Amino acid sequence: MSAFLDISHIDMVFPTPTGDFTALKGVDLQIKKGEFVSLIGHSGCGKSTVLNVVAGLYQATTGGVILNNREVREPGPERAVVFQNHSLLPWLTSYQNVELAVKQVFGNKMNKAETKEWIEHNLKLVHMDHAMHKRPNEISGGMKQRVGIARALAMQPEVLLMDEPFGALDALTRAHMQDSLMEIQNELNNTVIMITHDVDEAVLLSDRIVMMTNGPSATIGEILDVELERPRDRLSLAKDIEYNRLRAEVLTFLYEKQRKVENISSKKTATTAKKATA
């Protein structure tokens, strides 16, 4: 059986004024339907680039992405993206932001009442029904991110792509959002690729953790299966032996095997890589 989402031998080369910059080299990953996969790695290693290739926002230089037996050639709502800084349209209310997506995706399949119901259903799912008619500047960062997730979920994507969705939030809000996400995932069982910096977040949420090596020419270093039982509870897991073993593995990968050597020349490459992936 072929995988639901096949990221097949991707190379990504960005032309720069000082010559070509190889961001990704031979990234190869197969994801099953309903699987929650985290991408973790140091900043500038090309995690976002992988996600953008899957989203279709970038075209891989060689290799390609096959979703549900169709090749990905351009962005589309079946691969909804939750962006790092919410990316809500600031002049629209939460409701209208979701509405724009729903109308575009289901415009001729839903009538007015169904559309309204579907928008409200998705906002309820992320516990934002109380602030549906507020604009992004009237709600907190966590709430904005919730609306961003509602907008993505409302497209009924085949794969949900999340680019450090909770990276800009404070620790408490982040924990809250992670619980919400697990709750939603329990209900919908979406296929998810999530980029994260946060080791605990990766272990808590994922079925598999994909650890990436440092760029340039970043690729997949190790893949860790997380076989903790669901539903997961952060408090009881804190003392769980398996949880701590997984956590230690990721930490070992990041801080021993792929430790960033901080000298001036590597910093330079890191910044160029960042620019290229930005």
Next chain:
Amino acid sequence: MTTIINKLPITTPSVVSLKNFISSISKVLILPFIGITLFLMFWTVAAQNINTSLGKFPGPQAVYEQFHSLYGEHTAERAKAEKFYERQEVRNAARLEADPTYNAKVRNYTGKETFFDQILTSLVTVTSGFLLAAMIAIPLGIAMGLNRHLNAAVNPIVQIFKPVSPLAWLPLITMVVSALYVSDDPMVSKSFLNSLLTVTLCSLWPMVINTSIGVSSLDQDLKNVSRVLRLPMLKHIQKIVLPASIPMIFTGMRLSFGVAWMVLIAAEMLAQNPGLGKFVWDEFQNGSSDSLARIMAAVIVIGFIGFLLDRGMLQLQRMASWDKSATTV
């Protein structure tokens, strides 16, 4: 004495709020009042020491008197016009009575424009010229903002024409209008068209530049949202590009309207369009002892109208913009 003051039921917060009140009053009223008074004093003194061939330079008093006489002339002219129409009506009624087949002619009063008529003409001209400019500049700016290649092609032209003075355009426009605008029954006069087109040509550029910058600086994330949703081009412009660049577009429009008003006065002087510019020019040519005071009155009116137009645009911007923070003065 101090004991009495201490016994007064003044609590500290009310003293603080009184202080705030006084300081805000002084900001809004007292300081501007002082500024204006000092300016008027300086003006009076300076005016007395400037002798021109048309007499002393007018001080505030002389200008104030001219405002009165301008208003008097206006009401007198209006009364004359009314009487003219009354007479005409009576005459026509009489002739109709004598001969029912008579086709009554209604002639327009052709008295000279008063100062206030000229203000109105100026406002009509500047608004028409500005609206024409907006109709060209905003779509062009959006197209330039969306398309880097178009921007690279058009930008040099914009940059070169932007600093051109209206006085340089006017002769060209005059000649082109008289060559192309030939009609037995013209809808508008040539002088009106000349001033209007000059205003358009000069107020085009700030709007083009601001609109294109506003559109091209659209957040990459919002562009990505649009791409993920696969919004068609027109919907992308309508739902994402336009609302996002409204603050910049309005900033451009405000700048342009300011330019338009400045340009208009110069254009009217030379095009002899019956507006404030022509008023200034006519008074200058007239050269009576009141002329300078009347011109100074016009200067003040021009300044006031410019200020009000800008405030009006700001209000419009506040109403149209979602980003209230972008519209602080």
